[in-house]
Amino acid sequence: MSEGQIWGNDKESQLEVIRKYGTKAAITDLCVLTGSYLCEDTDYNIDEDSSLKGRTSWFWTRSDDNDDDVRAVYKDGSRDVEFRYERFGVVRPVLQSSVIFSQISPNRVRGYNGTEEVEYGEYPQYAADSRMQSILESEYNRGMNKTGRSYTFDSVKYDDYDTGFKPVTYEEYEYQGKRYIRIRANSDFGGNKFKLSNGVEYRDGDCVWLEVSPVKWLIDDRTGILVSKLGLVSGIRFLDRNHNYKGDFSRTEMKEYLDRYMIRDLTQTATFTHVQDMSPEEKTQFEEERKQAEKRRNPYGLKFGQVSEEEIIKGAIESGVAVFLHGPSSEGKSARVKQIDPDCVIIYLRNATPESLNGKSVYNQATGEMIDVKPSWLKKLEEKCEKEPDRFHIVFLDEITNALPSIQGIAFNIVLDREVNGIWKLPDNARIVAAGNDMKDSxxxxxxxxxLFNRFAHVYIKTTAESWLKWASEHNIHPAIYSYIAYKKGET
Structure with missing residues (x-):
């Protein structure tokens, strides 16, 4: 995962499933046996498991730290930085494949704190109990059945930062319907003892039997991403010390290991049925399950491809959300609003007064009472909305950042309560759009x-040659001007 997917930042939103589950991850016994750091203090356990299986470590992300090394997730789920050449970080893989997602998503089950999880692939994870360890070792010495499958890790010691990847392969054995590997401990504990999830203490060099079991993945429906619930393996160097890490994950030793070894090991037992090989009943069931999975992932049927600024503005207007358009002068903020509603009601807030916004009170000499008079812009808006009740009509608060604080305060009440002067409600089919220059632009x-800022959805306008040419082709701009801009590609 990236740093943004884990914690959220200005470029990426935090994955919804991580928000629910938390940023910490428990690790398998395989992680400990392949050299990972292990937090033995169970106070740092993941929230859903206080046992030895809930212990944590730090795991790699694919993001750089802006200083040649790698962003990592610390044992408590906080941001950390680790040297790119270290080996005791944990690998917590992520899958993103529409084929895998559509076929396994219907098998999801409810997980911790509102999350959903699914099993896919198999991997050596936890040590068999002490009794089974003895049985398996005895059977191994007599000759056990091999399944033909194997798993590959790095044989280099955890504190050797200079040696490249040296694969060591462990064969899979079968005993009484279950499958195991026999792995020699290559931990970061040196000669000290360490305890695995079965409660047994081991030292480096000891042989341990790990059961091969299904891997559980947390489902993020919005993105279609599957996140391994556990850190699965360790001992893999992210990148050698002679190469600085600048965020190009595709060129790392870690990426090579994932692609060459780990994905193969994980999916040795995974099988898929091709749709063309299904019976009519199976096809119908598969299609229904696929639709249900897609509906969970995208309940409103939104299109997540590239969209224009106009489409974003239209979407907010149709949803009843007030929109703020940012951008320098001459970027076409007003033009974009008028494309959506050519007869929009415009209020230039730079020149506005309290009376022009809120209306005024007039003394009626005949009755001796004060009469509240609506502002002219509200009368015009009401007329438009009443005349065309089946469409949206925009009140456009232009130059809002050039307005005095007192005028901004009045605008805040209009945006917040959709109410003018605490008396008159905006029509139901009225929509609010504002625009202004940022301080750096004016x-x-x-x-x-x-x-007031927090009451808007914000759209930052940037006119490109491509977007202008698209607009020009739809608005009868003179061919000579169009050709010149196309030739210059926006350059002057």
Whole structure:
């Protein structure tokens, strides 16, 4: 996973499944036996498991730390940095394949804290209990049945930072319907004892029997990503010390190991049925399950491909969300609004007064009462909305960042409560769009008050040659101008 997928940042949203499950990860006994750091303090265990199986370690991400090394997740789930050439980090793999997702997603089950999980592939994970260890060792000495499958790890010691990957392969054995590997401990404990999840203490060089069992994956429906619930293996160097890491994961030793060995080991027992080989009943069931999985992943049928700024604005308007358009002068903020609603009601807030926004109170000499008079923009908006009740009509608060703080305060009440002067409600089919220059783009711009800023969905406008040419082709711009811009590609 990337740093953004784990914690969220300005480029990526945190995966919903990580938000629910937490950023920590428990590790398998295989991790310990292949050299991972092990947090023996169970106070750091994952939230759902206080046993020895819930102990944590730190695991790699695929993000760099902006200083030649690798962002990692610490034992408590916080951000950490680890040297790229270390071997005792844990590998927590992620799968993203529409084929895998569609075929295994219907088998999901409810997991911890509202998450959903599914089993896919198999891998050596936990040590057999002490009694079974003795039985398996005895059977091994007499000659056990091999399954023909095997698993590959790195044989280099955890503290050897200079030696490249040296594969060691462990064969899989079968005993009474279960499958195991016999692995020699290559831990980071040196000569000290360490305890595995079966409660037995071991030392480096000891042989341990691990059971091969299904791997559990946390499901992130929005992205179609499957995240391994556990850290699965360790001892793999991320990158040698002679190469700085700048975020190009495809060129790392870790990526090579995942592609060449780990995905093969994980999927040795995984099988898929081709749709063309299914019976009519199986095809119908598969298609229904695929649709249900897609509906869970994308319940509103949204298109997640590239969309234009206009489509984003339209989507917010149709959803009843107030929109703020950012951008320098002459970027076409007003033009984009008028494309959606050519007759929108425009209020230039730079020149607005409290009366022009809120209306005014007039004394009626005949009755001796004060009469509240609606502002002219509201009257116009109400007329438009009443005349065309089946479409949305925009009230456009232009130059909002150039407005005085007192005017921004009045605008805040209109945006927040959809109400003018605490008296008149905006029509149901009225929509609010605002625009303004950021302070870096205009000397006349003021800081937008934070409460007002937080009431908008924000769209940052940037006109490119491609987007302008698309607009020009639809608005009868003179061919000579079109050709010149196309030739120059936006350059001056």
């Amino acid at each position: 000397l006349a711009a003021n800081q937008l008050a934070e409460p």
